[in-house]
Amino acid sequence: MWNKEDAVMVELDPKYNNHTCGLCGDYNGKPIYNEFFDEEMYYSAVYFGNMQKVHDPSVVCTDVDDTQQKDTSHCSQYKII
Numbered sequence: 001m002w003n004k005e006d007a008v009m010v011e012l013d014p015k016y017n018n019h020t021c022g023l024c025g026d027y028n029g030k031p032i033y034n035e036f037f038d039e040e041m042y043y044s045a046v047y048f049g050n051m052q053k054v055h056d057p058s059v060v061c062t063d064v065d066d067t068q069q070k071d072t073s074h075c076s077q078y079k080i081i
Helices: 043-052 073-075
Strands: none
Touching: none
8 A cells, every 4th residue: 555655555465475575575574684684784774775776777776875865753653564
């Protein structure tokens, strides 16, 4: 579901357990293993976003840096379900 503003909720059938990755997480039932960690390393939201580019030679998409990150304080009103 998309709220037509700034959030999306994805609901998957259990048959997709451990078969997803990327922006929606890995859907393995363990919240600690979310999309912003790689073994011991924590990714900032900007770094993670820069990794999500579609590799298309006809599209130019430049990386942003952490100084361009938007205020995310409002995100605390949402919770993982």
